[in-house]
Amino acid sequence: MKQITRNSLIFLLPFALMILVNESYRPFIKEKPWVYLDVTSMNSAIYDLNKCTWACHNSTTHHCIKNHIKIIKPGFPFYNQINEFYFGIINFNSKKINGKKVSDIKYYAAMNLIFLVVLWPLSMYLLLLNYLRLRRKMTKL
Amino acid sequence: MDYIEFIGGFIYAYCTDFVINFANILNLSYYEINAIIFCFIWPLLTLVLIVLNMYKYLALKKKSRISNSTYQNE
Numbered sequence: 001m002k003q004i005t006r007n008s009l010i011f012l013l014p015f016a017l018m019i020l021v022n023e024s025y026r027p028f029i030k031e032k033p034w035v036y037l038d039v040t041s042m043n044s045a046i047y048d049l050n051k052c053t054w055a056c057h058n059s060t061t062h063h064c065i066k067n068h069i070k071i072i073k074p075g076f077p078f079y080n081q082i083n084e085f086y087f088g089i090i091n092f093n094s095k096k097i098n099g100k101k102v103s104d105i106k107y108y109a110a111m112n113l114i115f116l117v118v119l120w121p122l123s124m125y126l127l128l129l130n131y132l133r134l135r136r137k138m139t140k141l
Numbered sequence: 142m143d144y145i146e147f148i149g150g151f152i153y154a155y156c157t158d159f160v161i162n163f164a165n166i167l168n169l170s171y172y173e174i175n176a177i178i179f180c181f182i183w184p185l186l187t188l189v190l191i192v193l194n195m196y197k198y199l200a201l202k203k204k205s206r207i208s209n210s211t212y213q214n215e
Contacts, residue, residue, distance in 0.1 A: 018155075018156070018159045021159055021162055021163055021166065022155065022158055022159050022162055025162040025165070025166060036150065036153075036154050036157075037146070037149075037150030037153065037154065038146075038147060038150060039147065039150040039151045039153075039154045041154040041155075041157070041158050042154075042155075042158040042161075042162070043158055043161050043162070051165050052161050052164045052165055052170055052171040053161065054157070054161065056161065056164075056170065056171035056172065057157055057161070057171060060171070060172055064170050064171050064172045065170075065172055068164075068170035068171070068172070068173075069170045069172060069173060070168070070169055070170065070173065071169065071173055072172070072173050072176055082176055082180050085179075085180045086172075086175065086176050086179070086180055089179060106146070109149065109150065109153040110149060112153060112156075113149055113152060113153055116179065117152065117153075117156060120183060120187075123187070124183070124186060124187055124190060127187070127190035127191065127194055128190060130194055131190060131193050131194050131197060134194065134197040134198060134201055135197060137201060138197065138200065138201050138204065141201070141204050141205060141208055
């Protein structure tokens with residue numbers, strides 16, 4: 001019973017953290033929310049120079065990287081490798097026809113959900129649980 | 142099918158809003174928060190967990206072999 005509670009808490013903690021951040025920031029958002037995939041989001045898609053909005057999601061290279069970056073800019077250690085890895089993930093999750101990237105927001109969102117919201121966190125969660133199980137087994141021996 | 146699409150869209154939008162809000166709270170950018178999470182923290186954490194699992198598994202195997210041989214000697 002104690003283990004089930006602990007495992008459930010480990011599972012729920014990242015979701016709780018995300019909800020805490022979003023809901024504590026919600027009262028400070030005054031702009032009109034943007035509608036993405038028929039869903040009304042929290043933030044707007046205004047091209048604001050002072051803060052990030054959905055415009056940074058829609059136009060990362062031409063808006064966010066140009067106007068908002070503070071730390072990870074040219075000269076930062078492994079800057080090129082970080083960029084390659086970052087856009088590698090984006091390209092991997094984008095739809096391709098004959099090897100060429102095509103715009104399909106539903107496909108991109110689904111791929112992001114499958115890999116970055118489900119599969120990768122789930123594998124980390126299972127690795128953590130397995131480590132805790134092995135540690136407990138070790139102390140019992 | 143429409144309902145599943147709506148739920149998927151809602152989760153995706155909420156997660157993206159989290160990254161945007163977190164970036165604004167920390168006074169960083171959307172790009173940087175994504176890079177920190179997906180290029181640093183998660184790969185590093187995954188690697189650490191794999192190494193820890195391997196280490197614990199081998200240590201457990203070694204310990205059980207020692208305890209088995211001690212039991213047989215007795």
